[in-house]
Amino acid sequence: MFDFSIVTNWLNDALNGAMPSWLATTLECVIVAVALLLAYSLLAMFYIMYERWVCGWIQCRRGPIRVGPWGSLQIFADVFKILTKEIITLWHTDKFLFFLAPFLVVIASVMTFACLPWGKGMQVVDFNIGVFFIIAVSSIGVLGILLAGWSSNSKYTLIGAMRSGAQMISYELSVGISVLTMVCLAGTMSITGIVEAQADGWFLFKGHLPAIVAFIIYIVAANAENNRGPFDLPEAEHELTAGYHTEYSGIHYGLFYLAEYLNLFVVSGIAALLFLGGWMPLHISGWDGFNAVMDYIPSLVWFLGKAFFMTFVFMWIRWSFPRVRIDQMLALEWRYLMPMGLVNLVVMAVVVTNGWHF
Amino acid sequence: MAELKDKISALCPQPQFDSEGEFLLVTVDDAQWHALAVALKEQLHFDQLMALVGMDWKDSLGCMYYLTNTATQEIIHVKVATTDREKPMLHSVSDVWAVANFQEREAYDFFGIVFINHPDMRRFFLRSDWVGHPLRKDYDENPELNPLRLDDEPNEDYTCTWVEDENGKVTKVDKKVFEDDEYVINIGPQHPSTHGVMRYRTSLDGEIVKKVDVVSGYIHRGIEKLCEGLTYPQTLLYTERMDYMAAHINRHCLCLCIEKALGIEVPHRAELIRLMMDELMRLSSHLLSYGCLTMDQGATTAFFYGFRERELIYDIFDRTCGARMSMSYATIGGVVADVHPDFVKDVRHACDVIEKNLKEYHQLFTGNVIARNRMIGVGLLSREQAIDYAITGPSGRASGVHCDVRKTHPYSLYDEFEFDEVLDTAGDSMARYMVRMREMEQSIKILRQACDKLEAEEGNEFVAPKVPKLIKLPAGHWYQQVEASRGTFGVYIESDGDPKPFQKPYRMHFQSPCFNLVGVVDLTCRDNMIADLITITASIDFVIPDIDR
Numbered sequence: 001m002f003d004f005s006i007v008t009n010w011l012n013d014a015l016n017g018a019m020p021s022w023l024a025t026t027l028e029c030v031i032v033a034v035a036l037l038l039a040y041s042l043l044a045m046f047y048i049m050y051e052r053w054v055c056g057w058i059q060c061r062r063g064p065i066r067v068g069p070w071g072s073l074q075i076f077a078d079v080f081k082i083l084t085k086e087i088i089t090l091w092h093t094d095k096f097l098f099f100l101a102p103f104l105v106v107i108a109s110v111m112t113f114a115c116l117p118w119g120k121g122m123q124v125v126d127f128n129i130g131v132f133f134i135i136a137v138s139s140i141g142v143l144g145i146l147l148a149g150w151s152s153n154s155k156y157t158l159i160g161a162m163r164s165g166a167q168m169i170s171y172e173l174s175v176g177i178s179v180l181t182m183v184c185l186a187g188t189m190s191i192t193g194i195v196e197a198q199a200d201g202w203f204l205f206k207g208h209l210p211a212i213v214a215f216i217i218y219i220v221a222a223n224a225e226n227n228r229g230p231f232d233l234p235e236a237e238h239e240l241t242a243g244y245h246t247e248y249s250g251i252h253y254g255l256f257y258l259a260e261y262l263n264l265f266v267v268s269g270i271a272a273l274l275f276l277g278g279w280m281p282l283h284i285s286g287w288d289g290f291n292a293v294m295d296y297i298p299s300l301v302w303f304l305g306k307a308f309f310m311t312f313v314f315m316w317i318r319w320s321f322p323r324v325r326i327d328q329m330l331a332l333e334w335r336y337l338m339p340m341g342l343v344n345l346v347v348m349a350v351v352v353t354n355g356w357h358f
Numbered sequence: 359m360a361e362l363k364d365k366i367s368a369l370c371p372q373p374q375f376d377s378e379g380e381f382l383l384v385t386v387d388d389a390q391w392h393a394l395a396v397a398l399k400e401q402l403h404f405d406q407l408m409a410l411v412g413m414d415w416k417d418s419l420g421c422m423y424y425l426t427n428t429a430t431q432e433i434i435h436v437k438v439a440t441t442d443r444e445k446p447m448l449h450s451v452s453d454v455w456a457v458a459n460f461q462e463r464e465a466y467d468f469f470g471i472v473f474i475n476h477p478d479m480r481r482f483f484l485r486s487d488w489v490g491h492p493l494r495k496d497y498d499e500n501p502e503l504n505p506l507r508l509d510d511e512p513n514e515d516y517t518c519t520w521v522e523d524e525n526g527k528v529t530k531v532d533k534k535v536f537e538d539d540e541y542v543i544n545i546g547p548q549h550p551s552t553h554g555v556m557r558y559r560t561s562l563d564g565e566i567v568k569k570v571d572v573v574s575g576y577i578h579r580g581i582e583k584l585c586e587g588l589t590y591p592q593t594l595l596y597t598e599r600m601d602y603m604a605a606h607i608n609r610h611c612l613c614l615c616i617e618k619a620l621g622i623e624v625p626h627r628a629e630l631i632r633l634m635m636d637e638l639m640r641l642s643s644h645l646l647s648y649g650c651l652t653m654d655q656g657a658t659t660a661f662f663y664g665f666r667e668r669e670l671i672y673d674i675f676d677r678t679c680g681a682r683m684s685m686s687y688a689t690i691g692g693v694v695a696d697v698h699p700d701f702v703k704d705v706r707h708a709c710d711v712i713e714k715n716l717k718e719y720h721q722l723f724t725g726n727v728i729a730r731n732r733m734i735g736v737g738l739l740s741r742e743q744a745i746d747y748a749i750t751g752p753s754g755r756a757s758g759v760h761c762d763v764r765k766t767h768p769y770s771l772y773d774e775f776e777f778d779e780v781l782d783t784a785g786d787s788m789a790r791y792m793v794r795m796r797e798m799e800q801s802i803k804i805l806r807q808a809c810d811k812l813e814a815e816e817g818n819e820f821v822a823p824k825v826p827k828l829i830k831l832p833a834g835h836w837y838q839q840v841e842a843s844r845g846t847f848g849v850y851i852e853s854d855g856d857p858k859p860f861q862k863p864y865r866m867h868f869q870s871p872c873f874n875l876v877g878v879v880d881l882t883c884r885d886n887m888i889a890d891l892i893t894i895t896a897s898i899d900f901v902i903p904d905i906d907r
Contacts (some may be wrong), residue, residue: 059662155543159565159888229656230728233889240888241550320722322729323656325889326565 002298005121032124036114040262045075047261047311054315082257085250090153093247097151102248102255104144109259109266111137116269117191117278119299130191131183134270135176138225141259142168145227148256149244160243163233163326167224170333171231174221177341178214181348182274185211195278200285202277208356210348215275217341222267223314224329227260230321231329264311272306279303362402362434369397379834380618381424385437392449394436395423399454403427404434406745407455409837409869411850412465414495415439419446419471422850424837424869428745428759431766435837440471443496447520447528450476457748460572460877468493468582474528478517483575483906485511492583493865514573535571536561547576551654551892554902558879558891565887570880578906585866590616590829591690593866597849598684600870601904603643604842606635608868609688614769615838615849616690619831625820626771627812628692633770634705634808635675635687636840637801641712642671643843644752644794644801647899651791652723654896655732660723667715670708674701690829692822702809709802709809716798724795733788737882737894740785747881748874751845752793753898757785763841770840774811777804787897794899830861844899845871868907872900 011031015024049064049072056063064071089095114124115134127133142165149161185207186194197203203211224231235243245256272278279299283291324332350356362382363375370390376383386394398404404425411422420439426432440446450473452458462473463482470491473479481488489503519531536542536559546557555576561568581600585593597612598605610632617624624632649664672682677698679685687694698704723729739749744757754761762779764772780796782789833855839848848869856862875898882898883891 055658059659060666061662155541159543159562232656319659321657322652322660322723322726322732323889324728325732325887327887328728328731 003121004119004299008121036110036124040110040113041258043265044258044261045079047265048078048257049075050308050311051261051315054312055319058316058319079254082254083251087250087252088247090247093153094151097147098247099252101144101148101151102252102259104147105141105259106144106255108137108139108141108144109262111140112266113262115191116266116303117195117273118303119279122279122300123192126190126192128193129189131179131189131194134191135172135179138263138266139168139172141263142172145244148248152244152247154247156240156242156246157244160235160240160246164227164244166326167227167231167233167329170330171221171224171337174217174333174337174341175225177338177345178218178221179270179274181210181214181341181345182207184345184348184352187352191273191278194273195280198277198280200283202275202280202282204275207348208351210344210351211275213340213344214348215271217337217344218271218274219313219317221333221337222271223317224333226263226267226314228264228314229318230323232318232323233326233329264314265307268307268310268314269303271310272303276306276310277302278306362432365402366394366398366434369401370394379836381837382434383437384434385439388438388440388448391436391438392451392454395451395454398425398436403429404432405455406748407451407457407461408433408748408839408846409848409850409867410458410461410465411865411867411869412469412471412493413439413852413865414469414493416495417441419443419469419494421448421465421471422835423451424848424850428761433767446471447474448472449474449522452476455748456743456746457874457877460873464873467491470494472520474520474522477519479520480514480517481575483578485575486514487512492580493586535559536569540568545891546573551896552902553650553896553900556876556902556905560883560888560891562888565889567883567886567888567891570883570891572876572879574876574905576906577903579903581907582866582868585863587862589860589862590831593863594689595684595686597868598686599903600868600907601842601844601847601872601901602683603646603901604639604844604847604904605684606632606639606687607840607842608847609686610636610770611838611840611842611847612849613688613690614840615836615851616829616831618838619834619836619851619853620690620825620829622691622823622825624692625823627696627815627818627820628822629771630808630812630815631693631697632688633772634805634812635685636770637804637808638671638674638705638708640843641708641798641801641805642668644798645671645712647794647843647896648719648723648791651893651896651899652729654892655729657723657726657729660719663715663719663722667708667712670704670711674704674708677701677704689822691825694822697812702812705805706809709805712798713802716795719795724792730788732889732893733791733897734784734786736787736886736890737790737897738786739878739882741783743878743881744785747878749845749878750874751842751871752780752797753790753875754845755780756782756789756793758783761846763839763846767839769838775804775807787893790897790899828859828861830857830859831855831863839869842871844875844901844904847871870904870907872902872904873907875900876905 015027052063064074067074067077112134115130117123145164146161149157182203183189185203186197204215227235245253279302281294281297281302366373366384374385404427406426406428408426409424413420413422418439418441423436425434438448440448448471450462452462462476465471467481467483468491490497515535516532517535520528521531522528540561542559542561545560546552547555557573559571581596594609594612597608600608645664645668649661652660675685676682678701679687739757741758744754744759750761758781765779777800780793782793831853833853835852837848837850839846850867851863852865854864879895882894
């Protein structure tokens, strides 16, 4: 399998040879940032189209088909439209916080996005506490949502913000616990380490029952964490019109929208990393020919494929289920998911210490 | 009827009776009215106020109260009037029948009749700064009095009660709608889940709803007022613009009422076609209601499923009537034209498809654990409350009220058909939802029988008898009710027997089911959550243009 670090190392050496090291580092940062932001916006566009196609397919309709082949240019039209919309400023709002909020949300999602294991050797930084970092920065998003709801000076947005505060902070626990369960199995917090540990079998298959339980908990909690149906209470179109971003217009609204879709990719990517082996190809021990063929598929394709598959699962859930109510949502987390997750963590620890996993 | 007269005579001194019409008419003075109302409800079991029709008889102002005994399905109507045109006052019966609360507000709005002891004497439809009461015969239509107002409607922070003390002196007492420290949020008039321009001023405690103040009238078109300026055939088209999900049924009702007044006999085939259209309309309405209920709870896909099947029904309407909504198909004496040659085939096909897909609906939504948690036990409406608030239709039957007009007072050809009245006893949102789903099966059953009957009439294309070109009703009043998609729809016509060629109704009142339904929003939503408010209003399922007639 092609190791992308060959390219990055060559670039690093070439730059360091040609210029002082501080300049080389700065230049590398710029290149990485540009590449990431480009990937970020392209993926966001793809995801919006992806959601439309999937949702149209589930709902027995054709989705956008008019603009370009299969409606693929629709999204460009939409982006241009949203860019040209007026940004409406309201009276009696805290303007600084009001304008800050969408950027906080986007920053949180870009930072988590940057940590994903894109492919073999394709990573921005590889810390030894990578997973911990992902969980930490993804929590900044809730701050943006709370600020958006609070600074808009509207009752609808306030209710939406309160809901999202309650929801995201609660479900962060479950996400954290299920991630910890998998860290326990992997024995490392480093993202590369976790992927490498799945070389001989993905954790979902390797980890017995506790891994499957953790996977289910993660899917439920990540859906909630992402404010997507059936947990889209902070937006709850039918109750709060648009929840915390009711008062936003133009590109500020677009930023929330962007972050929402990218967060969908991020949680799918993390699911792929923790449970489906990240960029690791599907290997079945004993089937050497099959394994060799699988190795020919580039690691980036593996990772994106897994992430898109997980996204499909999230979309499938979103378009099938009705929305839960706030008390039911909190009850689900505090009475069922979190205790289950804690017990599951203990079970996983027992499994790992006794070496009962494959 | 004679027996009933004796019983009523025993209840109050010197009532006047008139048993010439279809129902017994009792005329009482306002002074005796409240006592009689209590006695009628408690002793003679007239526990449902079906309709309250405000009237202006030129020499007097008053109301017609149509009462039903829900045990025996007996109907009487009571006339109460006052000759004081300057400051007309009647005693409120909102403490006897809860539905009178909104009904009396409507009468106050349009006739200026003040109801003594009414808890909330505000206008219901018109702006609070409106001058005059439009349905009065002496109403001044001068546009300078009521110009097009470009400023916002002031929020009504105060309401009033006209309290009568022991000496009979009436004083106005102001009170606040909401206290100062309440957190009041506006749901509507523009809101995705009010299904139209409806506004609930909702007092919240966190997520819990403490009180809902319904503000209505944003799309009121004054249909009753407009009808007074039109001939009878012209009034027909307005019926379809009230509950557009029961367009055929409403129009059928007005046709039946006019035919009853004129004594026209409708050809069997025409009546059969009308009945089939009614049932198709009911199917389409319940499909929409399924779609909206699921959508309001966030299950967007289920919404499309409902709409997919509804399309079949609209195609049938399109082919036969030439329009998909506002079909204008039934007419006085029959229907406009015979059905499309493929009508029976199309209806059978639609029945098969819908029957098959109903299972899918249940798989997708009814069995879903989230949907069940959201609906079971939410928005309870007991049988007594449903009768008190005159809740009819699927919502009433979900509370166990036997109120299907097709069974209680069979009209059209319904007594020839075999079908069940769907009843439930739970009275929660789930029951209301399930009653609709099961009613669709009954409608399909009726339609299949009707298809057989229609096929048996092959060759007979007689659908419209000769009716007079100029419809003139004799002096009198008539009331006709039918089972519309959302409850009992009633039409009240009063004619002064005007001999002029283009006779216009003296008064036409439409008793719409949704008007009563919106009356229970406050009752059912209290102490529930905001999300429940949406579920409850969706499960009660009212159509705003039907409230704002």
